[in-house]
Amino acid sequence: MFTQKDLKRHVRIHTGGKPFKCEVCDKVFNRTEHVKEHMRSHTGEKPFKCEVCHKMFSRTGHLKQHMKIHTGEKAFKCEICGKLFVQKGQLKEHMRIHIEEKPFKCAVCDKLFSRTGYLKQHMRIHTGEKPFKCELCDEMFNHNGSLKMHMSNHTGVKPFKCEVCDKMFTRKGDLKRHTMIHTGEKPFKCEVCGKMFNHSGVLKQHMSIHTGEKPFKCEVCGKIFSRTGHLKQHMKIHTGEKPFKCEMCEVF
Structure with missing residues (x-):
């Protein structure tokens, strides 16, 4: 059962009524509190604070979502492969792997990517940007993974082992190529x-x-x-x- 006020508000769910309007951008809402929350996007106000890292948020929902980073809670599950994610946006990005959606396009060579991060990394090929530096020899790299693989040259670490002949490799790709010698695979x-x-x-x-x-x-x-x-x-x-x-x- 509802009070008269609550009933009136509830009915808007079914009717789609949005009588409350933002005076800045004309966006409409079905509740006054939603307008109040939305206004913070214009004012920059962030009244909700994370007690762990002190990051500020404009909405309680955003703070609640952020807290999962600290608690390790992964409430969003991929129904295809079962992988769990902290944020709904992460799950949405992950789903592109399964549906092969690639909405982000390189303006230089027209190559498509499923994530903005992948596009950003790719653009370094065209710009020549190399933000990752080896602290031992000062060699520069355009990808953190490339720097990590390079470091094995200095450390001598070879974590990838061939199960057939026990030969060790610094890179997973090198092991995969080596394994073809034993399998006879020629792709x-x-x-x-x-x-x-x-x-x-x-x-x-x-x-x-x-x-x-x-x-x-x-x-x-x-x-x-x-x-x-x-x-x-x-x-x-x-x-x-x-x-x-x-x-x-x-x-x-």
Whole structure:
């Protein structure tokens, strides 16, 4: 049962009536308290404070949502994969993975992304921005993940282990590529001759056979090569290096 005032307010849920109007932007609401809350977006007033980190909010609902960060509560569940999220917005962004929605477009190359964060990271390719710096060698990176992988060069940490031969790797991608040696998997196909490869880099090198491209140049004599390995081998002519030794007479 309702009081007369509460009943009148409740009926607006069914009728869609919104008699209360914001005098600044003309947006309409079905309750006076909603207008009051909305006005804070114009005034910048934030009367609700988080007692943990002291961040201020304009609405109690926003504060309540924020508190889940501190409590670890994950009330929003993906019905497809079961992953839990603290905020409704995080779940909404996550759902794009399943429905393949990519509403954010790069203005330079037209590539599409599911999140603004991914687009922001991608834009560094075009701008050349590298905000992540290695504190040991001062090398700069455009992505935090790239810096993290780079640090393994200094620390020597190799957390990814091949279950077949126990070889260790600094990157997950390197382990995945290595595993193809054991499985025989060759997912990269040459569209010209149909030959299969286990690494995109090897396919790229192979393509020079068809294109005739030779991007690697000897700085001594100007001779050009299709592969870095061929250039490296050629340089021994100029350096006089003889790394191969006869095991019978020890002559190089």
